[in-house]
Amino acid sequence: MSTASHSRAIPAIGIDFGGTTIKSGLVINGQIARRGTIIDTQQYSGPSAILDALVAVIEDLRKGEPDVAAIGIGLPGLVDSVNGIVHELTNVPGWSDVALRTLLNERTGLHVIIENDANAMAYGEWKYGAAKNGRHVICITLGTGVGGALILDGRLYRGAQLGAGEIGHMSIDLRGRPGPYGNDGGLEEYVGNHQIAERAQERYKGAGDERTITQCAPAELAAKALAGDAIAKQLWEDVGTEVGAALASVVWILNPDTIVIGGGVAKAGDLIFDPIRRAICGRTQKVIHEQLRVVPAALGNDAGIIGNAVLALESEQQARATRL
């Protein structure tokens, strides 16, 4: 057995710290061997109470597992993975410059890493999911927001301020819909969850058909389109074309071998994947796109747990190698 495959059998804990819940698991060989109790962040008053709950879940996952080597936590927001500091969290108040890595290391005695959630999910998909064997991988998550992460030349790419991968904020029309950072025409302003629903509501209204915003949610629109509704079908065509046009620009810049698309909106399946693939192929050179894989994410909600555990394990092994 090679060192590499042996080392992968070492258990690590992966934690997916979301806007409303914290999911966790004991990961062995890229599989979730046991899941931790889900933490509802809204039931806790601040970082220190959440930290206590986290430590309890970790201790529970470690029971009967003396070999657990590391903990990886992915968080939504401004995360300094180099220094282990959470600057701020999206939708979770009170997390202002929390030295989470040191705090958790002191409480558990384990090697700890923290990471941006999109990066961790991409890492999981790359090591054990849809992007396995890729070397230049673009991951994009279509949900309330449009997130992204990059594996370039076989390494997670973070950029100068660890802010790379924000495909949702790139512009598809420099004079288009106003973006939150002056980034007019930002992709998210067209294909975010709420934006899709609003556009659908508007189009139905234009056709004399008043619908609630809930009736226009992406899952509803997908069902409608599959049932033959022309407005819903056209909307998915437009949304897919917009996502595909943005990805075509990313292909011109980065020439990836794999594009992984996940998130709730991607559940529309072929309704969105067909126009995405058509737009990418229709807007790039054949020599570049003919070997490009455009695939749905494979690990679903587990990508974060798995990716964080694998990142933590690799970081721990690197730290140990440096010490030897």
Added chain:
Amino acid sequence: MSTASHSRAIPAIGIDFGGTTIKSGLVINGQIARRGTIIDTQQYSGPSAILDALVAVIEDLRKGEPDVAAIGIGLPGLVDSVNGIVHELTNVPGWSDVALRTLLNERTGLHVIIENDANAMAYGEWKYGAAKNGRHVICITLGTGVGGALILDGRLYRGAQLGAGEIGHMSIDLRGRPGPYGNDGGLEEYVGNHQIAERAQERYKGAGDERTITQCAPAELAAKALAGDAIAKQLWEDVGTEVGAALASVVWILNPDTIVIGGGVAKAGDLIFDPIRRAICGRTQKVIHEQLRVVPAALGNDAGIIGNAVLALESEQQARATRL
């Protein structure tokens, strides 16, 4: 003296194979110590005649320099730097799948590398020019075409089919001006040399002022704008905003620390740099752009010669280390 600084004093030959001329030089410590005779590609009938001329220039540059270790050649077109094959050249007929690396190695006995011209220029600017000390560098050349190259995590990034960096083909408006690969709204369709001239001619005509296309060339337009011509000033403002909007999207994706802008059109100076910087800052987060350098290329026409020589030298040293 450290090995690294010592090794840099080893001379290498850099060759900038352009659409009409081939420029070369003996490079020592990132400086051109001696220049080779310029070859006019149009005076030669095909690859083998040009190869003879190249070998003569190389032998001339080596005279009295027994330590020359390597040759680097940058070419415009489809270049397979991994296998050393020129698939096709822009504006130079007859170069179809030429194994240039092997051919030149056999004729000179030296270590040879071939590279895409934009990558070589970016490498020169990174090692000895405007992007020195950068770690995540975007290089863009504004000329007849709009070229680009990327240094990411301190390495030249080429992508899956060695086609990365094509910023000129990314779209700034998915329903904009038709692009050559279906890439509607491609940046080059707005800010390429000819496109700028055509847009200026059109605007002058709209104001009842008929001008030749030569009178509307970027250099003329820069002079006009500096003299206070309102149409020329507005055109530079628009061109800079378009380049800046494209670069802002690249900043969202790659979070670079340095952007280097070169090429003939960049000679318009502040006329184009001011709106470029304004667009980048106005369309990205402060935490990301406040430490970003947006600078003009520093090495001018020498970037290719220097970059090719440095790439060749580093490749030769790596090959030697592998053999030891």
